[in-house]
Amino acid sequence: MSTTHHVLILGAGYAGMAAATQLAARTRKADVHVTLVNAQERFTERLRLHLTATGQRVAELDIPPLLERTGAHFVRGWVTAVDAHAKTVRIDDSRVLRYDTLVYGLGSVTDTAAVPGVEEHAYTLDGDATTLSDRLARLGGGTVVVVGSGLTGVEAAAEIAERHPELHVVLVGRQDPGATLSAKARSHLRAALARLGVRVIGGTAVTKVLPDGVELADAQTVAADVVLWTAGTRVSPLAAAAGLTVDDRGRVVTDSTLRSMSHPDVYAIGDAAAIRQGYGVLHGTCQSGMPTGVHAAVSIARTLRGRQPRRFRFGYYHTPVSLGRNDAVVQFTRPDDSPRRGCLTGRAAVWYKETVSASPWPTYRRMTTMPSSGVFWPRGGRFTRLRGDAR
Incomplete structure (x- = not known):
């Protein structure tokens, strides 16, 4: 046996x-x-x-x-x-x-079941990111509505606006973008979105996704050629x-x-x-x-x-947010994820984010050769060592 x-x-x-x-x-x-x-x-x-x-x-x-x-x-x-x-x-x-x-x-995956029309008419960043890329490249003009004003939605809206300046990008969400950041970091984030031409509609929810737009909680409709859904996840x-x-x-x-x-x-x-x-x-x-x-x-x-x-x-330890390829904000946090006063913005934040969010390949490679007396893993942008008594 x-x-x-x-x-x-x-x-x-x-x-x-x-x-x-x-x-x-x-x-x-x-x-x-x-x-x-x-x-x-x-x-x-x-x-x-x-x-x-x-x-x-x-x-x-x-x-x-x-x-x-x-x-x-x-x-x-x-x-x-x-x-x-x-x-x-x-x-x-x-x-x-x-x-x-x-x-x-x-x-987890993006929750596409909670709101009518998401499954039928919206893209997500789960399995069809490449499909979305092809669609955006063919548009030539028009409006993209990004639903969800959390960090995923902010990064996506900024990236689309920078990569496709011919498109009008609208970011819609229950909260204002950067609501969990400090005042300085939030101000930089919002200024970056404005610089990129992203229109922000905050404090409202999307109640339905239509073939040609989204319907908001106040019955207002925002027209869209493409809808990207980043609001919420499910397991x-x-x-x-x-x-x-x-x-x-x-x-x-x-x-x-x-x-x-x-x-x-x-x-x-x-x-x-x-x-x-x-x-x-x-x-x-x-x-x-x-x-x-x-x-x-x-x-x-x-x-x-x-x-x-x-x-x-x-x-x-931190909340890094990219705002296109040439701008970012990094909010340093307390252990409970509430914001500290300190933050990085601009090129310094870009360097920091790309450094700590680099490909996991080297990390996994390191893990395969670690002695059993300890291991290092990325913890909030730093490498933290488990003591030998963790064996």
């Missing part, structure tokens, strides 16, 4: 890739089989989807090469079901994969269907070590997890996602050595 311990990691986003590479490195000499499952072979850099959407080239990162010489195995397939009782996962080609420990990191219903305890958004509720509250052989990471810290529940970002993946890997490695996993602790 095999004594191999099978760890199955679902989702190869920032968190899942971090979990796979680090766990494989930490269990290289143990009888542990690490398998990473993802729907496609290409690694999606979500931080750069606004570049893809405007026809700019980004690095081509494929998952199998990222996993070379790590000891982790890759399986391509859509996850269609999780059986938490039988400890199996079914993928779309009818294969059934079994596990002893599951790392659930299926992430896969698979966790709830599997019987895992989830919150009202469908995210797996974890204990302080990132284990599922209802199924301790399941860890949840990244956007798919409802991870509570002293200041509240983490919101999904690369900044917090990669540390959750690393922590899950460290916890699993500790457990396999007969030790107890440690409590996950995380504090935010």
Whole structure:
């Protein structure tokens, strides 16, 4: 009878890739089989989807090469079901994969179901960023409405306006752009949008997406040739269907070590997890996602050595926002993500953002060669070391 311990990691986003590479490195000499499952072979850099959407080239990162010489195995397939009782996962080609420990990191996608017309008439930055790029290139003129005034919407609106000055860009959202930033950072952000010619309609919601525009809460209609939807996210219903305890958004509720509250052989990471810290529940970002993946890997490695996993602790450090290719703002934050007084703007912010948000490839490569006594991972723009007692 095999004594191999099978760890199955679902989702190869920032968190899942971090979990796979680090766990494989930490269990290289143990009888542990690490398998990473993802729907496609290409690694999606979500931080750069606004570049893809405007026809700019980004690095081509494929998952199998990222996993070379790590000891982790890759399986391509859509996850269609999780059986938490039988400890199996079914993928779309009818294969059934079994596990002893599951790392659930299926992430989130843009919520296109909450408002009528989004599915039929709007683009998102999830799977059709390239399609949006082609559409924008063919327009030649007209109006693009970006719905969602959060940071994703701001970055997308600025990028489109800069890349396509022939287009009229309108940014619509419930909040004013940069509402969570300090006064100085917010002022710079809004000035940059004005310089790029982006019209801002704040303090209102889109209630319906039409074939030729959007309808606002006050019944006003804004005409559009293209609508880009960035307002809100949703997670896969698979966790709830599997019987895992989830919150009202469908995210797996974890204990302080990132284990599922209802199924301790399941860890949840990244956007798919409802991870509570002293200041509240983490919101999904690369900044917090990669540390959750690393922590899950460290916890699993500790457990396999007969030790107890440690409590996950995380504090935010910054909020970088690109405003086209030649401008940006970086808001430094307190651990609870509230703004500090300090911020960077202009070229200094561009340099900073490109440095700390660089391709994750070198980071994953570093993880494959780290000694088991410690690991570094990007935490809010810095590299943070886990002490040797984290083994």
